[in-house]
Amino acid sequence: xxxxxxxxxxxxxxxxxxxxxxxxxxxxxxxxxxxxxxxxxxxxxxxxxxxxxxxxxxxxxxxxxxxxxxxxxxxxxxxxxxxxxxxxxxxxxxxxxxxxxxxxxxxxxxxxxxxxxxxxxxxxxxxxxxxxxxxxxxxxxxxxxxxxxxxxxxxxxxxxxxxxxxxxxxxxxxxxxxxxxxxxxxxxxxxxxxxxxxxxxxxxxxxxxxxxxxxxxxxxxxxxxxxxxxxxxxxxxxxxxxxxxxxxxxxxxxxxxxxxxxxxxxxxxxxxxxxxxxxxxxxxxxxxxxxxxxxxxxxxxxxxxxxxxx
Amino acid sequence: xxxxxxxxxxxxxxxxxxxxxxxxxxxxxxxxxxxxxxxxxxxxxxxxxxxxxxxxxxxxxxxxxxxxxxxxxxxxxxxxxxxxxxxxxxxxxxxxxxxxxxxxxxxxxxxxxxxxxxxxxxxxxxxxxxxxxxxxxxxxxxxxxxxxxxxxxxxxxxxxxxxxxxxxxxxxxxxxxxxxxxxxxxxxxxxxxxxxxxxxxxxxxxxxxxxxxxxxxxxxxxxxxxxxxxxxxxxxxxxxxxxxxxxxxxxxxxxxxxxxxxxxxxxxxxxxxxxxxxxxxxxxxxxxxx
Amino acid sequence: xxxxxxxxxxxxxxxxxxxxxxxxxxxxxxxxxxxxxxxxxxxxxxxxxxxxxxxxxxxxxxxxxxxxxxxxxxxxxxxxxxxxxxxxxxxxxxxxxxxxxxxxxxxxxxxxxxxxxxxxxxxxxxxxxxxxxxxxxxxxxxxxxxxxxxxxxxxxxxxxxxxxxxxxxxxxxxxxxxxxxxxxxxxxxxxxxxxxxxxxxxxxxxxxxxxxxxxxxxxxxxxxxxxxxxxxxxxxxxxxxxxxxxxxxxxxxxxxxxxxxxxxxxxxxxxxxxxxxxxxxxxxxxxxxxxxxxxxxxxxxxxxxxxxxxxxxxxxxxxxxxxxxxxxxxxxxxxxxxxxxxxxxxxxxxxxxxxxxxxxxxxxxxxxxxxxxxxxxxx
Numbered sequence: 001x002x003x004x005x006x007x008x009x010x011x012x013x014x015x016x017x018x019x020x021x022x023x024x025x026x027x028x029x030x031x032x033x034x035x036x037x038x039x040x041x042x043x044x045x046x047x048x049x050x051x052x053x054x055x056x057x058x059x060x061x062x063x064x065x066x067x068x069x070x071x072x073x074x075x076x077x078x079x080x081x082x083x084x085x086x087x088x089x090x091x092x093x094x095x096x097x098x099x100x101x102x103x104x105x106x107x108x109x110x111x112x113x114x115x116x117x118x119x120x121x122x123x124x125x126x127x128x129x130x131x132x133x134x135x136x137x138x139x140x141x142x143x144x145x146x147x148x149x150x151x152x153x154x155x156x157x158x159x160x161x162x163x164x165x166x167x168x169x170x171x172x173x174x175x176x177x178x179x180x181x182x183x184x185x186x187x188x189x190x191x192x193x194x195x196x197x198x199x200x201x202x203x204x205x206x207x208x209x210x211x212x213x214x215x216x217x218x219x220x221x222x223x224x225x226x227x228x229x230x231x232x233x234x235x236x237x238x239x240x241x242x243x244x245x246x247x248x249x250x251x252x253x254x255x256x257x258x259x260x261x262x263x264x265x266x267x268x269x270x271x272x273x274x275x276x277x278x279x280x281x282x283x284x285x286x287x288x289x290x291x292x293x294x295x296x297x298x299x300x301x302x303x304x305x306x307x308x309x310x
Numbered sequence: 311x312x313x314x315x316x317x318x319x320x321x322x323x324x325x326x327x328x329x330x331x332x333x334x335x336x337x338x339x340x341x342x343x344x345x346x347x348x349x350x351x352x353x354x355x356x357x358x359x360x361x362x363x364x365x366x367x368x369x370x371x372x373x374x375x376x377x378x379x380x381x382x383x384x385x386x387x388x389x390x391x392x393x394x395x396x397x398x399x400x401x402x403x404x405x406x407x408x409x410x411x412x413x414x415x416x417x418x419x420x421x422x423x424x425x426x427x428x429x430x431x432x433x434x435x436x437x438x439x440x441x442x443x444x445x446x447x448x449x450x451x452x453x454x455x456x457x458x459x460x461x462x463x464x465x466x467x468x469x470x471x472x473x474x475x476x477x478x479x480x481x482x483x484x485x486x487x488x489x490x491x492x493x494x495x496x497x498x499x500x501x502x503x504x505x506x507x508x509x510x511x512x513x514x515x516x517x518x519x520x521x522x523x524x525x526x527x528x529x530x531x532x533x534x535x536x537x538x539x540x541x542x543x544x545x546x547x548x549x550x551x552x553x554x555x556x557x558x559x560x561x562x563x564x565x566x567x568x569x570x571x572x573x574x575x576x577x578x579x580x581x582x583x584x585x586x587x588x589x590x591x592x593x594x595x596x597x598x599x600x
Numbered sequence: 601x602x603x604x605x606x607x608x609x610x611x612x613x614x615x616x617x618x619x620x621x622x623x624x625x626x627x628x629x630x631x632x633x634x635x636x637x638x639x640x641x642x643x644x645x646x647x648x649x650x651x652x653x654x655x656x657x658x659x660x661x662x663x664x665x666x667x668x669x670x671x672x673x674x675x676x677x678x679x680x681x682x683x684x685x686x687x688x689x690x691x692x693x694x695x696x697x698x699x700x701x702x703x704x705x706x707x708x709x710x711x712x713x714x715x716x717x718x719x720x721x722x723x724x725x726x727x728x729x730x731x732x733x734x735x736x737x738x739x740x741x742x743x744x745x746x747x748x749x750x751x752x753x754x755x756x757x758x759x760x761x762x763x764x765x766x767x768x769x770x771x772x773x774x775x776x777x778x779x780x781x782x783x784x785x786x787x788x789x790x791x792x793x794x795x796x797x798x799x800x801x802x803x804x805x806x807x808x809x810x811x812x813x814x815x816x817x818x819x820x821x822x823x824x825x826x827x828x829x830x831x832x833x834x835x836x837x838x839x840x841x842x843x844x845x846x847x848x849x850x851x852x853x854x855x856x857x858x859x860x861x862x863x864x865x866x867x868x869x870x871x872x873x874x875x876x877x878x879x880x881x882x883x884x885x886x887x888x889x890x891x892x893x894x895x896x897x898x899x900x901x902x903x904x905x906x907x908x909x910x911x912x913x914x915x916x917x918x919x920x921x922x923x924x925x926x927x928x929x930x931x932x933x934x935x936x937x938x939x940x941x942x943x944x945x946x947x948x949x950x951x952x953x954x955x956x957x958x959x960x961x962x963x964x965x966x967x968x969x970x971x972x973x974x975x976x977x978x979x
Contacts, residue, residue: 114326187333268425583743
């Protein structure tokens, strides 16, 4: 008999492997963990590394060099120094924070009462109300932003309507202004605020409100002292779901924004696609990640709390 | 309704109506103007379906649509599989090393700006390409990005369903002789099919609609439909885009309404059956007393 | 296939639990428990929530691994055996019927895992459904069943594999009162008909007392007393058990006379004559336990003829005022505030429809009891 054919050997090895090492638990945790490590963690580490280099010809330099028996780690901080010193970058970061904050506040101001009244509606029409919110959510985000171009343009229907009604004589310049940006952001992110708030409010124990009324609280007092505090986790979840992605939003500023509305998402895009300066784009990314670390930690905490409590 | 005053009810109705108006008006405008017989965009000059026929010969959009569809189907399948694994891991195993890191990584794409995800993924793929000469930027790389995003959403949907499901079911299955993997296939899986379906649809839609990730991760000749639409939208208004929008809205609306109605009907039937069972039991109880 | 377990040989207990311990984060939920379960009996673990009874049951099923100790079934330690290999089946408190399977498939589920032949499975499923009187319900889905029907399916399912040991987790917890009484009897009948050994867990003493052949009272991870319902009720071994099962009056006193066949205990309420000897010493501090239904109450002092023995006359008696009356239809409970300051509870069956000797609040009465009805407790 010569050497055994490879197939039974590999089969036996596989069998041995699965028997001892590859338990179900390891598989269930390991497969997604491996994927995340490769598609999520590794890219970030690479971005971090590249941010410490500069463009060198067609590619970028290396941060580790070995010569004369000496292993050197060279971190070029020039990109970060540039970001810190350049007014444009600072302004852009602040501007992004500003618009993200405005969007979040507006979404909360409009979305909270919306979710509240949805939750208070008769149980039979609640699913319909929910469906009516979901419908725009499922429709293409890009197309819905595009719609606003047609509405807010100088020859768009809003101007046409206002002129026809005689409210204005000349068309209002609304496109590519902070106004159009905020409207677009609000429009895009409103469902993201409404849905977690609704999910939270609809689960609220109605008896708590009845108890408050029984003890003499007016509807307004009940709202501020009981409903709002109890929906805290929904508010935070919704706020984070709006604020964090809004900060790095690209599509809306690109389509509806203008020269006064610089957002960091655009800067990143331009750095990368137009300037082809990858190390710069990486540093911008790293700083953006640092900026959103705290809100993300808050979001994670609220998410974890909700999921453990369920 | 408690504490509901007349004013409160009126206020609520108005707020909801105005809110829905705000949400739907742009959609209606899109649809209406897709039938506008004029290149001059927002000026109505007659009803026409010429933009729909224009779509039929628009090779760029059709190619983009086909590509988007392919990627969306593949990304949805992968997202659901990976998302279910992750949801299961987080739900069943309360303690394992790196659980906090795992959990944060799973849910991070939900909120993280897509430009960050897109850039990092692309840089990694480029580095990998330098080392191994593979993969080329194109359908595969876009699929990777969409799956990463979709996995986060799928995990949320499946996990919430797993948490609803009673833990005793898995224990009962084991008690009756099921090994752990049999428990998953014979008991857990059949009871989460609805969640799996909604996760699939959600990630499918997400992938179909994605702009930023696709733009970062696409290569020459692999433009998805959103990329095509986006580049046209940047240049100005294009009624063909309106036509695409109208068609998309139509499909989505029909799908959402049909599924909602079906679900509502199934739920009503179920409730009737439960009520009937309890009535029968009450009857038999009272009959023994006679 | 479940691992075959050798039948219990004569003299060897059917199920032996030896020094079982379960720790969670440093807290002992089950603290060194040892028990023997006889074949064919219905054993109830009785205790309030958090006492560790459910943890103990889950360790028997195999869902929790003990921190220490052994579980010996038919001579073999099954602690390391996973639940799907144990010849033990459990009926869950929430029934845990598989919602996606019909009644028939639910009951057949365990049999299919064993790889039984199709017609053998069919025969067994029919037999089980007939046992719980649900023969025509095979095609129904769990949500189409009422609570009582769901429970019967759960029972049929847990018995379908003819387990060596049946575990019941709060079997009557989810039912309302009327249904509970009926189900108690049915359940015991079925279990005895099948002849399976059964360990059940409950916090409801009525359930335990009426269903079990033996009861183990648990508290804080330990077993306080094991015995037949009557023994536990009439002869509790400590204050906790005496107070946990039913209600009890506890007089605090000191042993003043210690003889082999009788004991006298002095307490602020008076002198107690116990007509049996106790293991104790003179001067020891003890509790005198008397159940409410063993106490007689009337306006006049008890005569010598009403006493069990002449020796008891003058003892086991006290005076007080009725502070509250609770009428329950079949019985009336009186709260009597004795002159010593202690409040006793007295229970009296309303044996006749009209009672001429009806008592009223704020009436001064005598309470008295027999020396044989006293249990002396030292802990």
